[in-house]
Amino acid sequence: GIVTYSTDADCTRAVVTINGIAFLVDVKSAVVTELALPSPVIDPRIDRSGRRICFVHDNAVWVHDLTGLASTSAVRITPTETSPHTTWGIADFIAGEEMDRTRGTWWTHNGSALLVQRTDVSEVAELVIENPVDPDSPMMTRYPAAGTTNAAVTLHRMGLDGSQAEINWDHRTYEYLVDVITDSHGELLVVQSRDQRRYEILTVGPDGSTNVLSETTDPEWVELISGSPARTESGQLVSVHDDHDNDHRRLFINDEPVSPIGWDVRAITGVDSQTVFFSACPSRDSWVCDLWSWNAADGLVQLTVGGWNSGTSRGGTSVISRNSLDATASDVVVTSAHGIHTVESFAEAPSVTPVVYRVDSDEPHLRIAVLFPQGQLPSQALPVLLDPYGGPHGQRVVNAGSAFLTAQWWADQGFVVVVTDGRGMPGSPSWEKSVKDDLASGVLDDQVSALELVTAKFPGKLDRSRVGIRGWSFGGYLAALAVLDRPDVFHAAVAGAPVTEWRLYDTHYTERYLGDPRTQPDAYDANSLLPRAPQLTRPLLLIHGVDDDNVFVSNTAQLSAALTAAGKEHQVEYLTGVTHMTPQEEVAENLLLLQLDFLKKSLA
Structure with a gap:
């Protein structure tokens, strides 16, 4: 299918690829023309005039003249x-x-x-x-x-x-x-x-x-923000960076902050002439993300209220996407001089309907969502499943029903499911950067704190003698960490594609939080799961795609080897032909059933 496209400045022409073949689309007439280009065509980009496209083929860049005046075939320029x-x-x-x-x-x-x-x-x-x-x-x-x-x-x-x-x-x-x-x-x-x-x-x-x-x-790190920097039509620099005096991430026009105090900017979503569009979350309620605009004449305008929203505008046409906990699909509305149009969705309706209970804490950035079977409070205590991501950038708890589809499925299997965003995840700059040099202890403490808050909020509904945790990627690291460091709280874990030794993960991500292992080896040792292997006393299922080219399978293999050397029983499931995620429908479904079987047996 089509996953991305490129258009000219007037959006009259677009170019897309399907299976490495490029197609030119006349947007007004809906006429589609296959382009005679060497295949596979990678990342085609049309210029503003709509006269030429560039693309990558055979590790080189080529240019094709769509008018046929300069050349009827593509020309290599590198x-x-x-x-x-x-x-x-x-x-x-x-x-x-x-x-x-x-x-x-x-x-x-x-x-x-x-x-x-x-x-x-x-x-x-x-x-x-x-x-x-x-x-x-x-x-x-x-x-x-x-x-x-x-x-x-x-x-x-x-x-x-x-x-x-x-x-x-x-x-x-x-x-x-x-x-x-x-x-x-x-x-x-x-x-x-x-x-x-x-x-x-x-x-x-x-x-x-x-x-x-x-x-x-920045003494910790400079956070990269989507859409930043940009420029207005008059040439003003638009950027997002941290306002340390107020502990907010703010929108700046040249050197002047313009976004409101009490909100943290998540992204610049567009610049239309002199108007800047950006998304931001209120610091006291970061479940919510709203769309804002700013220009010198009108100042700040809040375009949405509540929900999890985004949008942009170009040439006087705006597109706003709204989400809420009450719906599992986005409401996308296009507004232009021709009127207001709601974009119809043809996505299949999900088989579950999430019912999300919110639990608040004294720390506004600690976001906690709870789901029960069929959305109803149970008559007796049920086993508990923590389902976090837990790592930087990966906010799970948002005001959108679609974010909780898998969590509701787990709840419907007979669990009280707790989804928590802890420190290091999106929030204020100080909250995000509190994990500097330590991706383990504080992150795990937040999961335990959330469990305590949920237990107090719903007395008699959680069986604290049967608490499991599952996660993928950073969440897999967190799940394994939980049973290794806090077996008094967690009784079984499923760790999918976990980073088990941070020296094995990439430069940009890992060095941002833990520094360079050549100069800060102690930070890497303290955050590694490998030295913790002798501590395992609870059931642990490790899952990893053999073809994972992001978190390499050596992470799971090394932890498994350390556990075996320590005489610690555990289970490992290697997925052949699977990379970091599992887009294959049958694999994804069977993987859920495998985890369900493991957790039910382990928490029986």
Whole structure:
């Protein structure tokens, strides 16, 4: 299916790919034309005029003239590389996994040139993922684990007239290319230091030179915010960063904060001429996320109230998506000069209806949701299942029914399900950064505190002698940590795709919280599950996709080996042909049933 698209400035033409084949869509007439391009076509981008597209094929960038005036076939614009470890136009692993940047090409505003990322992974450690089903076909990948060498990333201006210039900045200090922004005022480059405490926005000259437009520093780390930076039509710099005096993450226009005190900005969602659109959560109720706008004439305008909402506007047409706990589908409304239109959803109706009970605490950022079987308070105490993610960025407790579909399914199997967002998860800057150097103790303490609060809120409804916990990725780490460190509270755990040793996870994520393992080994030792293996006294099920190229299966294998060496009984389920997540429908369903069987037996 179609997962993304690119349009010209007027949204009259769009380009999409299906199975590596590019199609041009005339939006007004709905005529679709297959483009005769070398396949597979990766990440096609149409320029503002709608005359040309660029795309990646065979690790190189190509340009195709849609008018047929310049050429009837695509033209390669990047140099031929002899090394198989060098690519053009493709985002590096860290950009895609940790910076939310999936592109490596950017048209200049007038369409006369492209800014293109070149990536060299020859110095990045090579890892091999063995396939037990097909041992003759191992997968080789380059992975920058904490404390090791990152990919060498450079940026180049490739003119359609054949000119080329490398964009220059201080690579030694600013190792990470965060983003590139092109608009009528030129090009902006966003870079970040390896320790993530320094962040610069640079202007780019025609010859590839750069100048500092803005610099941000932070003693812990500079948080990257979706949509930031941007510029208004008049050239004002729009950005989001931390207001340490008020402990809020705020929207800034040039150097002036404009978002309201008491709200933490989550994203810049769009800039329409002089108006900036952004989403923000009230600090005292971060279940809620509302859409706001700002411009100099009208000031701040709150566009939604309550729920979990977002939206944007361009050319006077706005799109607003609203969610609430009472609905499992988004309500998407388009407003323009032609009227108001509700976008119809053809998604299949879910088989469960979440009924979410809210539990408040003295700490407003500790968000706790509780679900019971069929949404009804039980007549007797039931076993408890904590179902957290628990890690940075992964907010689970939001004002949207769709966020609790799986949790309600678990509740309907006979559990009281508790979903908690603790410290380190989105909230105020100090709340998020309280996990610096410690991803274990405080995060686990918050799960225990939430359990105590829920027990007090619903007396006689929770069987505290039967408490399980399940999680995936960071949640898998947290689940295993729970039975290792607090067997007095947790009686069984399912740990899916867990990071068990943080030295095995990537540079950008891990070093942000724990520093460089070459200089801070104690932080890594303190947060590792491997030394805790002899502590296991409760049932533990480890699950991991063998083809996981994000949290490598070696994490689970090393913990299993440590448990075996300590004489600790445990279960391991390796999933062949499965990566970090399980999009395969049959696998996902059977995986739930496997976990259910394990938890019911373990908590019997």
